[in-house]
Amino acid sequence: MESTPVIKKETKNRISVDYEGKLSYKERLLKKISASNTWIKVVVNIFRFILMLGVSYVILFPFVSKVAGSFMSMNDVVDATVSLIPKNPTLDIYKYLITDNRYFEAFGNTILLSGLCAIVQTFVSCLVGYGLAKFKFKGNGFLFALVIAIMIIPHGTLELAMKRFFADFDLIIPISLDEHMTGILELFTGERPNITNTFTPFVLLSLGGLAFKNGLYIYLMRQFFKGVPDELEESAYVDGAGTFRTFLQIILPLSVPMMITVFLFSFSWQWTDMFYTDVFFEGTKAPWMLPNLIDEIPIHLQSEHPGAAIYEVVIHNTAGILIILPLVILYLFGQRYLVQGIERSGLVG
Amino acid sequence: MSNNNENVVKTSPLDAVKAFFGKILPATSGFFKKLFKPRRSLDATKARAGYFFVLPFILGVVLIYLPIFIDSVWYSFSNFTDIQVEVWDEELGANIIKHITGTTGVGFEHYVTAFEDQTFYQKLLASVQEMLFQVPAIIIFSLFIAVVLNQKMLGRAAFRAIFFIPVIISTGVMESINAEDFMKEEMGSGINDGTQQNSNDIINILDVQNLFASMKVGTELVTYVVGLVNDIYNIINYSGVQMLIFLAGLQSISPSIYEACQIEGATGWETFWKVTFPMISPMILVNAVYTVIDAFTRTTNPAMNYASDYSGTPGVGVAMSWIYFLIVTLIIAIVGAIASSFVFYQRRD
Numbered sequence: 001m002e003s004t005p006v007i008k009k010e011t012k013n014r015i016s017v018d019y020e021g022k023l024s025y026k027e028r029l030l031k032k033i034s035a036s037n038t039w040i041k042v043v044v045n046i047f048r049f050i051l052m053l054g055v056s057y058v059i060l061f062p063f064v065s066k067v068a069g070s071f072m073s074m075n076d077v078v079d080a081t082v083s084l085i086p087k088n089p090t091l092d093i094y095k096y097l098i099t100d101n102r103y104f105e106a107f108g109n110t111i112l113l114s115g116l117c118a119i120v121q122t123f124v125s126c127l128v129g130y131g132l133a134k135f136k137f138k139g140n141g142f143l144f145a146l147v148i149a150i151m152i153i154p155h156g157t158l159e160l161a162m163k164r165f166f167a168d169f170d171l172i173i174p175i176s177l178d179e180h181m182t183g184i185l186e187l188f189t190g191e192r193p194n195i196t197n198t199f200t201p202f203v204l205l206s207l208g209g210l211a212f213k214n215g216l217y218i219y220l221m222r223q224f225f226k227g228v229p230d231e232l233e234e235s236a237y238v239d240g241a242g243t244f245r246t247f248l249q250i251i252l253p254l255s256v257p258m259m260i261t262v263f264l265f266s267f268s269w270q271w272t273d274m275f276y277t278d279v280f281f282e283g284t285k286a287p288w289m290l291p292n293l294i295d296e297i298p299i300h301l302q303s304e305h306p307g308a309a310i311y312e313v314v315i316h317n318t319a320g321i322l323i324i325l326p327l328v329i330l331y332l333f334g335q336r337y338l339v340q341g342i343e344r345s346g347l348v349g
Numbered sequence: 350m351s352n353n354n355e356n357v358v359k360t361s362p363l364d365a366v367k368a369f370f371g372k373i374l375p376a377t378s379g380f381f382k383k384l385f386k387p388r389r390s391l392d393a394t395k396a397r398a399g400y401f402f403v404l405p406f407i408l409g410v411v412l413i414y415l416p417i418f419i420d421s422v423w424y425s426f427s428n429f430t431d432i433q434v435e436v437w438d439e440e441l442g443a444n445i446i447k448h449i450t451g452t453t454g455v456g457f458e459h460y461v462t463a464f465e466d467q468t469f470y471q472k473l474l475a476s477v478q479e480m481l482f483q484v485p486a487i488i489i490f491s492l493f494i495a496v497v498l499n500q501k502m503l504g505r506a507a508f509r510a511i512f513f514i515p516v517i518i519s520t521g522v523m524e525s526i527n528a529e530d531f532m533k534e535e536m537g538s539g540i541n542d543g544t545q546q547n548s549n550d551i552i553n554i555l556d557v558q559n560l561f562a563s564m565k566v567g568t569e570l571v572t573y574v575v576g577l578v579n580d581i582y583n584i585i586n587y588s589g590v591q592m593l594i595f596l597a598g599l600q601s602i603s604p605s606i607y608e609a610c611q612i613e614g615a616t617g618w619e620t621f622w623k624v625t626f627p628m629i630s631p632m633i634l635v636n637a638v639y640t641v642i643d644a645f646t647r648t649t650n651p652a653m654n655y656a657s658d659y660s661g662t663p664g665v666g667v668a669m670s671w672i673y674f675l676i677v678t679l680i681i682a683i684v685g686a687i688a689s690s691f692v693f694y695q696r697r698d
Contacts, residue, residue, distance in 0.1 A: 045502065045503075048497060048500075048502060049502065049503055049504070051497075052497065052502075052504075052508045055494070055512070055585060056508060056511045056512070058581055058582055058585055059511055059512065059514055059515060059585055059586075060511065060514075062527060062530065062582075065530075066530070124405050124406070127402050127403075127405060128402065128403050128405060128406045130402050131399050131400075131401075131402025131403035132402075132403060134399070135395055135396060135398060135399025135402065136392070136395070136396060136399070137395075137396035137397075137399040137400055138396070140399070143403055143406065143407070146406075146410065147406070150410075150414065151642060152642055152674075152677075152678065152681065153418070153674060154645060154646040154653060154670065154673075154674065155646070156646070156653045156656065156657045156670055157421055157656075157667065157670035157671060157673075157674055158417050158418065158421045159657055160421065160424055160663055160666075160667055161416075161417045161418070161420035161421035161424060161667075162417050164420065165413070165416060165417050165420065204409075204413060205409075205413065207405055207409060208405060208406060208408060208409015208410065208412070208413050208414065209405055209406040209409055210409050210410070210413060210414050216590070216639070218406075227601075243394075243395065243398035243401075244398070244401075247402075261593075264517060265516075265517075268517045268518065268520070269520055269521065271521075272518070272520050272521030272522045272523055273520075273521045273522075274521050274522050274525070274648065275521070275648055284443075290522075291521065291522035294522065294525075294526065313529055313530060316526050316529060316530075317526060317530060319526070320522070320523055320526040320527075323522060323523070324518050324523060327517060327518055328518065331514065331517050331518070335509075335510045335513060338513060338517075338593075339509050339513070339593075339596070
């Protein structure tokens with residue numbers, strides 16, 4: 001006589017069933033352990049965990065040593081017995097970096113510039129990525145190739161030309177092949193404005209989808225939109241929505257995780273950027289940015305001590321902590337979306 | 350003489366304008382009619398909308414990028430006549446330096462100078478070598494980590510958060526601070542024990558060479574692997590974006606394929622090579638190209654830095670970076686050709 005299995009207990013994840021000839025818990029456990037692949041699994045798991053731990057250590061240790069160093073006084077820095085925990089901890093480096101090197105001014109400028117660039121870049125790469133992914137028009141493939149080509153040409157090559165372009169800005173191709181070409185701005189205002197030392201060049205580059213690594217953002221967005229099924233838009237069209245309404249009301253809300261990813265990238269890469277700020281900001285009128293914190297040693301910390309060279313590195317490390325601290329906080333909030341956005345994007349080659 | 354003058358019909362400028370518009374208006378109205386024609390095919394409508402979406406990029410390229418690009422190419426073929434003049438600035442109340450610049454073409458002179466520059470040649474070689482050295486390592490490492498991070502394991506969320514820290518944070522100014530930090534460690538290690546071993550190095554090349562001396566493994570391979578292990582910090586830092594792209598690719602593989610494999614009795618190893626690897630291969634191509642681009646547009650790249658900080662004629666520096674760009678384009682083409690020979694595209698409907 002056979003009895004049907006009886007459900008004994010049912011929770012959300014687990015159902016325990018009673019049936020004839022069921023082994024006791026102890027017996028089942030023993031069987032599980034003696035199975036040959038259990039041990040392999042355990043070993044692989046432990047090995048994997050240790051490996052991940054090791055790589056995490058390599059990533060995190062420089063930050064730990066930077067933080068430890070930032071509390072050291074000059075004596076600790078030159079003392080060979082001090083490695084991580086300072087003997088006489090002090091907040092001097094932080095204090096003077098903030099007061100002498102005008103941390104808050106730099107912070108304000110940087111947050112303004114990064115925020116501006118990140119918002120514009122995210123939106124523009126969203127637009128361009130959507131256009132490239134979902135519309136068949138003449139030159140689509142060529143434009144995508146152009147996006148990649150622009151990413152390949154290093155901006156270091158264009159540094160000089162870029163500097164001169166924005167120092168002598170006009171809207172109609174003011175190339176130096178012909179010095180006397182009159183541009184639109186010159187026609188109306190009679191002069192070509194110098195817009196270096198302002199945020200305008202950054203915004204203009206972002207608007208055109210040409211700023212630092214914008215090619216990558218456009219690529220990510222394009223691949224993301226390629227994964228969005230066409231039926232979604234078609235049903236919106238059938239319901240009478242136009243292309244732009246569909247984009248704003250259907251597509252944009254869908255792509256929020258990917259947009260957060262792009263925003264995080266553009267914001268933080270602009271935040272730590274030195275190349276563009278060096279190109280566009282020059283002289284006494286230049287806005288004071290966060291990466292400028294390492295340009296000079298705070299007056300109160302300058303010394304003739306023989307260990308000054310090493311101390312300087314410690315100061316720079318501390319400046320580094322101050323620079324990335326806001327980013328770390330942003331990352332803590334955003335990292336979940338970063339991975340999710342990428343994971344759900346279903347990027348296809 | 351005077352008769353001739355009388356015979357000429359006097360035309361006012363207004364007439365000219367009228368005539369002009371009379372001629373042009375029918376044509377333009379036809380154009381506008383065509384543009385706003387009430388009935389047109391869906392494809393045509395969509396194509397037009399597509400242009401609107403990519404408009405920012407097109408405008409950016411035409412108005413900003415193209416002038417800069419042409420200028421930069423022109424600079425590599427020309428000499429600067431850059432005169433700096435001190436001009437009294439009312440706003441600032443001080444003298445500011447104003448540049449009066451012009452260019453004169455010199456042909457291929459700068460390129461010849463660049464090729465004759467021994468230092469540049471060495472830096473170029475070193476950069477390309479380092480790039481070729483790092484690219485396979487970064488690809489393999491990031492693929493490996495992505496595969497591991499894609500599995501269920503203890504503390505996966507935490508590891509993911511840690512692994513993507515470098516993408517967000519270790520860029521720009523942090524890269525140079527980190528580089529300096531490593532220099533300090535090396536300074537601190539003082540006199541070494543004669544093996545030319547840096548204190549940062551994880552394994553000593555001599556130890557490993559002794560170990561492998563009896564085996565028939567080439568010294569080149571040993572040197573390469575030891576170099577990689579000692580370069581692990583950089584490799585981890587540079588593989589963040591690649592990891593994300595791989596992770597996205599892994600997520601887009603349908604779980605039903607893996608289920609089928611499991612039912613058929615395939616081992617994990619087989620599943621990786623027969624399923625995961627082919628499915629991820631488009632991402633390998635993307636990442637290979639991205640890694641090359643990233644490596645040579647990086648701010649710490651020696652050849653690029655040498656070119657942009659070139660002390661002599663500015664045109665030579667620009668010429669150098671163009672040479673470098675052409676070489677890297679060649680490398681990208683080769684890498685792309687190699688990678689695309691084994692890329693597998695799943696047919697999608």
